[in-house]
Amino acid sequence: MQKTPNWSLQQLPEMDMQQLHQWQALLEARTGVCVTDQRRMFLQTSLATRMRELQVEDYQSYYEYVTEGPTGAIEWSALIDRLAIRETSFMRHRPSFDAVHNHIETILAKGRSTQPLQLWSLGCASGEEAYSLAMITDQCLADSASRSPGYAIWATDISLKALEQARLARYPASRLGGLTDTEHARWMRPVDHGKLEILPVLRDRICFTRLNILEMAQAPIRDLDIIFCQNLLIYFRRWRRRDLLNLLAKKLAPGGMLIIGLGEIVDWNNPLLERVPDERVQAYVRRDTHGSLE
CATH class of the missing domain: 1.10.155 (Chemotaxis Receptor Methyltransferase Cher; domain 1)
Known part of the structure; x- marks a missing residue:
């Protein structure tokens, strides 16, 4: 060289x-x-x-x-x-996180009390998305009248540097994005140099792991209640977007939800999934084995 x-x-x-x-x-x-x-x-x-x-x-x-x-x-x-492109913030596109909130509430209302909820933040970058999902899930479980089943979040990205930042869980105030004052106060604490740190109650629920999306088929992640994959598919060709989404559909549990970026793909559908009727988001729910929604 x-x-x-x-x-x-x-x-x-x-x-x-x-x-x-x-x-x-x-x-x-x-x-x-x-x-x-x-x-x-x-x-x-x-x-x-x-x-x-x-x-x-x-x-x-x-x-x-x-x-x-x-x-x-x-x-x-x-x-x-x-x-690696890491333009992100907490609660980026709030309607998508509201959809997650509503769907988890639906799952809990059906009596989920033993098996922990399983979520996946795909292309998690420096962790803001994964921690946002943790905040939503933790709040839903706290508000639920039923016994809490707990939860775990997989958060994957191709960049080792981004994952290191995510595990550190320290962010400048400019990255708080769509957090409400209540969310900020409940799950973050001030640390040195004007930064804020995610509390351990959320950090301990997330496993940050390196994953190349082209190797997703081999990833031991399945039976998921939520797959959150936003602002990632836009960097792939249309045929690859379809292939990746079809793989993600198979990794959902019956009744699980897939959320992608609004408009990231407009000509895709999968027989396993049904589109959520909400124009503010692009989300799909997996049918059960008999072809109906769980």
């Missing part, structure tokens, strides 16, 4: 179309993410930032580095941390 000691961002090399397509193909093959030509500058800047740290002077040398041998595999993981 060729290095240039004085190379800097001010001398940013231009990525030609052949190099762009080479990197696009590699990213899609390994992660499923489709980087469009319109996002060429995002890709170029992300690569160049990492190349500057390594003092690599051209895209081809870096491409060969990340695609060869064990050191390339380690470097690929570091690069993914730069390319």
Whole structure:
């Protein structure tokens, strides 16, 4: 790998179309993410930032580095941390979390009292989504007149750096997003440098784990009551979105709910699922084995 000691961002090399397509193909093959030509500058800047740290002077040398041998595999993981998009906040798109709240209440009203609720935050980034789900679930269980069955949340992402931030569970006030004052006061406490920390009562319910979505079929996660997958599918081709959603449908328990981003896919349906009749959200409930809603 060729290095240039004085190379800097001010001398940013231009990525030609052949190099762009080479990197696009590699990213899609390994992660499923489709980087469009319109996002060429995002890709170029992300690569160049990492190349500057390594003092690599051209895209081809870096491409060969990340695609060869064990050191390339380690470097690929570091690069993914730069390319992963982590624009998120607590209770982002509140209607979707309201749908989760209503669905959990429905489950509890039917007498669920022994088996813990199982939720999955898919593409959890730095954890705000997973903790938001924990807040909603914890509140539902506290308000329920029936015996609490407890709950557990799987939270997965491809970025190890994002998962480290999620496990730390400390956030600036600017990330509180859609939290109400009551939610903020109940589940967070102030810590150093003006940040807020999620309380252990929620942190202990979440398992943060690295997962490449292309390997989802092998993930030992199934019989889920809630699958929350928002602002992730938009980075994939339409055919892959359908394939991934069909896999997610199979991982739901009868009566379980799948929530995706509104408008992330408009021409998909699955015989296992029925669309929730609410124009504010895009959510589906899995039918039971006899074809009716549980």
